[in-house]
Amino acid sequence: MSALTFHSAERLADDQLAHLFNRGYTGYYVPVTLDATAFRAMVTANDIDLGASRVGERDGAPVAFAMLAIRGRRGWIGGMGVVPEARGQGGGRAIMEAVLESARARGLATVDLEVLEQNQPAARIYEALGFRDRRWLDVWSREAAPLPSTSGPLPAVEPMPVAECLARHARFHRRPAPWQRDLGSLQHWADRLEACAVRDRRGWVAWTLFRADGRLLNLADLAARARAAPAALEATLRDALSAHPESTLTLINLPADDPASNCLRGLGAVVKLRQREMTRAL
Numbered sequence: 001m002s003a004l005t006f007h008s009a010e011r012l013a014d015d016q017l018a019h020l021f022n023r024g025y026t027g028y029y030v031p032v033t034l035d036a037t038a039f040r041a042m043v044t045a046n047d048i049d050l051g052a053s054r055v056g057e058r059d060g061a062p063v064a065f066a067m068l069a070i071r072g073r074r075g076w077i078g079g080m081g082v083v084p085e086a087r088g089q090g091g092g093r094a095i096m097e098a099v100l101e102s103a104r105a106r107g108l109a110t111v112d113l114e115v116l117e118q119n120q121p122a123a124r125i126y127e128a129l130g131f132r133d134r135r136w137l138d139v140w141s142r143e144a145a146p147l148p149s150t151s152g153p154l155p156a157v158e159p160m161p162v163a164e165c166l167a168r169h170a171r172f173h174r175r176p177a178p179w180q181r182d183l184g185s186l187q188h189w190a191d192r193l194e195a196c197a198v199r200d201r202r203g204w205v206a207w208t209l210f211r212a213d214g215r216l217l218n219l220a221d222l223a224a225r226a227r228a229a230p231a232a233l234e235a236t237l238r239d240a241l242s243a244h245p246e247s248t249l250t251l252i253n254l255p256a257d258d259p260a261s262n263c264l265r266g267l268g269a270v271v272k273l274r275q276r277e278m279t280r281a282l
Contacts, residue, residue: 004091012055046180053067066079068102080113098278157196158199159196177221
């Protein structure tokens with residue numbers, strides 16, 4: 001059997017990369033189906049550098065990929081997979097080694113990734129390559145349903161300019177946000193986002209930043225000032241849900257110990273998936 005050869009992902013068109021991406025996630029724990037347009041949106045929103053990303057070929061056919069996103073000297077693996085017929089032959093580790101070599105060549109200091117807790121084969125590859133756990137991340141969901149009654153009075157909610165949310169992002173997030181919810185990603189979605197917020201005489205207290213797509217309410221960011229009363233964040237989240245009562249809520253990669261978890265749980269949301277956020281110094 002011939003060895004894999006590697007090249008830049010930018011040598012393939014978006015429709016070819018989307019096809020390879022889908023095949024690489026065949027049998028995955030979560031269905032993945034992207035067309036060329038959705039693939040390009042993912043690349044743009046997450047700052048994936050196709051020139052630095054790698055595709056592995058065997059006998060001229062693409063069989064593996066690893067997408068590398070870059071922001072400054074930070075990198076992130078925006079997807080890694082091997083097509084079904086090439087699995088079990090070391091392709092996963094080989095494509096990761098190739099993309100880490102690419103990251104070093106670009107002068108990156110670190111590379112991060114997430115892996116579902118049940119995806120032990122991929123986790124073993126990452127551990128063997130020197131990735132170490134940083135924290136647990138939760139994927140939340142809430143089916144459309146009436147909101148539970150409040151336990152007490154809530155503060156008034158008002159619209160907040162999205163630009164003001166983004167300008168205050170660092171001050172309202174005491175720890176770095178996961179890549180897909182970090183400021184870089186939010187900026188790409190800014191023209192499609194809405195925000196509702198609570199403020200007091202000192203300024204903004206809490207906000208919910210969201211994107212409504214048909215029957216899906218994507219929560220892009222939940223933020224509250226340090227030592228803010230939980231009711232402030234609850235009020236903003238209730239406002240967003242009330243404005244879209246027939247939508248299913250989804251929120252990806254909220255740190256498991258984030259205070260917003262209690263608010264989500266109290267409104268009937270549940271953790272559907274859990275991921276290990278891992279990092280590696282280069």
